[in-house]
Amino acid sequence: MAQMNMLHAINEALSIAMTADERMVIFGEDVGHFGGVFRATSGLQEQFGRDRCFNTPLTEQGIAGFANGLASYGMTAVAEIQFADYIFPAFDQIVNETAKFRYRSGNQFDVGGLTFRTPYGGGIAGGHYHSQSPEAYFTQTPGLKVVIPRNPEQAKGLLLASIRDPNPVIFFEPKRLYRASVGEVPAGDYIIELGKAQVIKQGSDITVLAWGAQMEVVEKACERAEKEGISCEIIDLRTISPWDVETIAKSVTKTGRLLINHEAPLTGGFAGEIAATIQQECFLSLESPINRVCGLDTPYPLIHEKEYMPDELKTFEAIKATVAY
């Protein structure tokens, strides 16, 4: 075990994966010698050469299409999209191509060796275009896995699992935690299974569910709630698609209440999907309506960022309201 921040953990995962798999290449805007604008790929070009870690021209559409081609030819492709806000120029390649390669060819071709890494989320004074959480756009598309880690240890294990998963994965990295989240990370090679949520804390009154950077927020909110005598069960979804219905349903059956928190706008966000499913799975156990604390239905604002965020206090209030329903 060693203490490190999330960027360091991601860098270590990439280096381990490249060492183990000589067909793996990493590319994207500024990822070469410079190591990426956040420095997640620092040192990889020096370590593995320019053929395996390189800058691409500035085109997300090109990066995604190129990645599809590479992966369809048996390479392991790890493509960086500099900010999740800039994944949209690649949207067609990802949702129409990456996601459907296997299905449309009757499994003759696939791009399972492809992973997109991209920093997402707000709280960094980035305004509209450096703060979005676009995961729900991709969960609507069958054929993709969507993964979001919450801390360095998770980032390393989930990223290694994503790279090795035989399906294309979009790996969203919570950029406000890149340097802020520091923790113990196991040494060497390990994976954390995809598609499994993690119960972080057991509780009996309410299940509080989130992912990525919002885990910190809900943990703090739950601490406050505990002081008022409310016992919270906290779950990190980790893989947003396909998501772990069983673990959530089991927890909600026990607690009778569910609160979901995400940073993306409320309407059409993934919390809606979870609420609908859990309502069906756990109807007879529910003691209050499933609650959501999410971003507002506006573009991500700059100066009112604090007001916009589904923060600790809003979550705390929602926990109390749900329990008192």
Next chain:
Amino acid sequence: MSNAPLTNETVHRVSFLDKASLHIPILRILQADGTTYENAVLPVIDKALADKIFDTCVFTRVLDERMLGAQRQGRISFYMTCTGEEASIIGSTAALDKDDVILAQYREHASLRYRGFTTEQFMNQMFSNEKDLGKGRQMPIHYGSRELNYQTISSPLATQIPQATGVAYGMKLQGKRNVAICYFGEGAASEGDFHAGLNMAAVLKSPTIFFCRNNGYAISTPTEEQYAGNGIASRGVGYGMHTIRVDGNDMLAVLAATQQARAHALEHNAPVLIEAMTYRLGAHSSSDDPSGYRSKEEEAKWQQHDPVKRFKLWMVNKDWLTEADEAKLFERYREEVLAAVKVAEKLPIPKLDEIIEDVLDKPTPALRKQLKELKEHISKYPKAYPKSAGRL
């Protein structure tokens, strides 16, 4: 057939064309000492225009220097300079009519200043205060002004390029004698939107000026890793439009090229591509440190091609300017910018109600409900939301 090949020449053994086949000269009018080349054809320029251009240069230098300082002191969160590229930006804008629409990338605040954006307006945007025309929603430097025909900056790169094609096509249909100009870097010219925008403009005959600031780098990526062809200019030719490459540090060359590009666009309802060869003297943004990817020697070399200095020498040679005038101008703008910072940073942020405005033309019922709940929440925890709690 309009799309027939331009020549009927045939050859009978394989012979490929390469980037060297396309000979693209660079237009240069001003020499380093401020004199013009002997046979150079000058742009249309008089003292009043030269004064306005120089004034904009000085203001922009001062703004960049002071705001980068303000960013380092933590007074604003982010900044981007256009240092080194003033001739490209100001020289091209000075060739336009005030009703020509500008669609910029983000590094072209000098254009906005040339059009008359006030020092206060710059500050209001950067400090996201209640007077910001963009209502505090975007990061510093994302300016926009309807009054000045300068569309609001959007961060996703190159999206403005096909939009400019559409704007100019609208002008044509409305019978306006105007063009749209769109600025972008050589990095952004790799995006799909660039190719779509140029092709549409050429085919649909849209009077658009595509202005590429080829400044050597896209963040850390040098041009050798951005494209393998003959710069961006070769693409204009490929799409079938009039194209010119200019020395982007030569105010007179940029001005002359853009004046004629504009005339051509209007006369023929056709797009034009201008590639200005320049250099991004500063960092990419206040979050970037260029020492990780380029040498001090390289930067120093380009310092010697300072576009503002070259233009100043020309004005001095013509007796339109003295060193003393220049010093006075710098001093005046330094004071003006500092004073404006002090005022702007004290103004309150926009009211919370504005957060739900302009999502659509009117806030939806869902948004009204969200605002109401947000206000109730803030009233309960006013200390946690100090910037808006006092004025709900």
